[in-house]
Amino acid sequence: MTGAERPHPNPPIKSGAGSPPQVGEGKRDAFGVYVHWPFCLSKCPYCDFNSHVRHAPIDEERFARAFAREIETTAARAPDREVSSIFLGGGTPSLMQPQTVGAILDAIARHWRVASNVEVTLEANPTSVEATRFRGYRVACRSACKPWTTLR
Ligand SMILES: C[S@@+](CC[C@H](N)C(=O)[O-])C[C@H]1O[C@@H](n2cnc3c(N)ncnc32)[C@H](O)[C@@H]1O
C-alpha cells in the first residue's frame, strides 16, 4: 500500500456544510456536565491540576456570567440532550459561594433537559467545608432544579 492509499489515522468528522460541529455527533443520549473551579486556598506540591491560589477576592459574579455563556455556547453545539450528571470539580469548588453554584445550575437547567434522577456532585476539601455554605448549596440546588426529584 502506498502512502496515498493508506487511510488517515484520525479522519475528520463530517458535518453538514456550514453547520457548527456537534459535540458527540450522532448521539442524542444523556450526558454529564463538568464545571471546573480552578482556585484553592493553597497549592499542594504534588498537584498537576488546573488550580491556583488568589490572595485577592475572586469576582464570582463575573465567573458565573462566563460559565453561563460557555454553557449557552456548548448547548448550541449539543442541543436536545438530557443531563444525567453534573460534576463541579477543581480546584476547590467548596470555596464557591452558593449563589455562584446556583447560577451555574440555573444555566444548565435553562439549556438542557435535566434527568429526574440527576446526580449532582461538588468536590470538597476537609479544610474548606463550612456548614452554612453547604446549606446554601442545598437551597441553590432546590431552587435551580425545581423539576428535579430527590436531593440528599
Ligand atoms: C485535583 S483534586 C480536586 C479536589 C480537591 N481539591 C482535593 O484535593 O481533593 C482531586 C484529587 O486529585 C488528586 N491529585 C492531585 N494531584 C494529583 C496528581 N499529580 N496525581 C494524581 N492525583 C492527584 C488529589 O489528591 C485529589 O484526591
Ligand code: SF4
Ligand atoms: S486541587 Fe486539591 S490537590 Fe490540587 S492544589 Fe487544590 S487542594 Fe491541593
